[in-house]
Amino acid sequence: MEKSLVSIITPSFNCERFIAKTILSVQNQSYLNWEMIIVDDCSSDQTVSIIKEIAKQDNRIQLFQLDANSGTGIARNFALAKARGKYIAFLDADDLWNPLKLELQIDFLKKNNLPFTFSFYECINEAGESLNRRIESPRNLSYRQLFFCNYIGNLTGIYDVNYFGKIAISSFRKRQDWIHWLTILKKIKTAQPVPESLALYRIRENSISASKYELLKHNFAVYKSFHGFNTILSILCMVGFLFTQLVIKPRYVKT
Template identity: 75%
Template structure:
């Protein structure tokens, strides 16, 4: 049977410090049939020239450049339009995959006859040093659980195109991944993660999750715009979100 092609969606913006490691983590995959579609969002540093060197030496890597700075959502959506894979996976330009990531996930999907999965991931700092923190998720993630907390790390998600089609990426500046996973879980109701860490999420010094207030604003916007709840209903739902963040989610953040 012919191997499935995995399309990897990577937006980039001023990522010269990290993009080499990110691309190399894809090249180091034990599963070799992939295409990496990088869409640069008008970087002003050396990001593009660095990527171009990889493109010259690896035909599986493709680079596109937006005409104006538009945000990661637009970059991901553009990359999606260029993707031809049987599966869609996501990797931001400062995050890393462990070498076995794609192989493990494709095997997991086949064994469980599933169309979507994700995995746990470890956190590193801007310099690439481990923070001794692993982010896990419920082993049988329901739509309701996801409704109150995004347990799926963007760098770990992978879905089957023949089952879902190409799922449009939200153009909002933040929380596009959560909206994507909610769209998927709305259809399949539950999803199982590969129960091990397959990636490294980089926490940047200048954005340690931005601010808590901004996070609340973006989550509120998801309830209002994606779910279509009224202003008042969204406020009440945010109470459930805050409860999950304070009381439930910490159970899935482990020291390693």
Template identity: 65%
Template sequence: MEANLVSIITPSFNSEKFISDTIQSVQNQTCQNWEMIIVDDGSTDNTVSIIEEFLHDNRIQLHRLDKNSGTGVARNTAISIAKGRYIAFLDSDDLWKPDKLQKQVEFMVSKNQPFTFSYYECIDEEGKALGKIIQAPKILTYRQLFWSNWVGNLTGIYDVNFFGKIAISSARKRQDWMMWLTILKKIKTAEPIPESLAIYRVRENSISASKTELLKHNYKVYRDYHQKSAITAAACMIGFLFTHFFH
């Protein structure tokens, strides 16, 4: 494990329209001590050939799965290869602002924090700003995270020296929320950097763009991760709805 190296975990699947900008946003970081591990999950478009154009940068790795297995499997594959002290996540259609890594690593070191995240903003598929910044509580507790996923996947970073490598759920959706819950169970509270350091792309087929899909996958988190009964999970969803839509 290399001291203060950041391992960036990036699953990709049919992202030919976005992957180039995503990689460039990593290359543009003011913090240059990183490795980017891209695991392609069986793309059938030009995603792989576009990624291969960046492999002259020896900090970027490409690994290909034999078949489409879901983002959980792709992320776990990347995590198993990672050599860094810090694990960060960036999906193949999202973007980081140039000072994202520097600010978060400096924050974690100066405050001796093993996990942090930040605010982020949203764009549409064409890159148009939606005028929306997603914020989080200044001190995030496990209880707050239980009711709503306040941590944007593209902003979270954790310290492997403290947690070890955390296995991602094999569920097709909401693996990130379950990972943050695992982290908060251990450290009880987490503090975000209270500014937008990343840009989330809201795509037409994403669960963030569909309230029905969001509810379905969040219900599964209460059922499968928290091991709640069907009735209790349904009651939890009422609390989720109140927190998510009326906060």
């Protein structure tokens, strides 16, 4: 039986140090029927030339270049418009996948008749060294739980286009992934992960993930601007978010 095509959405910007390994982690997938759509957001380093050289040897890799630096949301939506797959998956240009990632997730979707799934993942630093931290989630993740904590790593989510259609990426420059998963769970109510670590998330210096202040600021913006809450309600939501992070602590597992 022919396997369904998976479209992998990858925005890139000045990631010459990482992009080759990211692409290689896709090429090493046991699941072979995929297309990787890379949209470069006006890189000024060697990112584009590296991608072009690799793409010459593998026609499953497509490179597009934006005319002006526009942010990851625009790049992802550009890639989404080009996607032909039954399934949409996401992988940023500095992250990595386990070789069995696609196979296990697609099999999980089909066996459980699900339109969406994700997985656990590990954190690494810029050098690719383990930070001994695995990000997990509840086995039956509800919209309410996701509302107060983004359990879903962008590099792990996969959804069925036949069920959802192509879901446009938010115009927000930050926290687009959280908004994306909230949009999905608002429709299906709950989501089940593949309860294994199937990807490596790279935490880079000066990234939002590395800055607690920036993370809180952008999370507040999601409550206030995306959800449309007033300032007081947004602050109350942030209290719930902080309670989840500091008291319940459901996400981080030391490995």
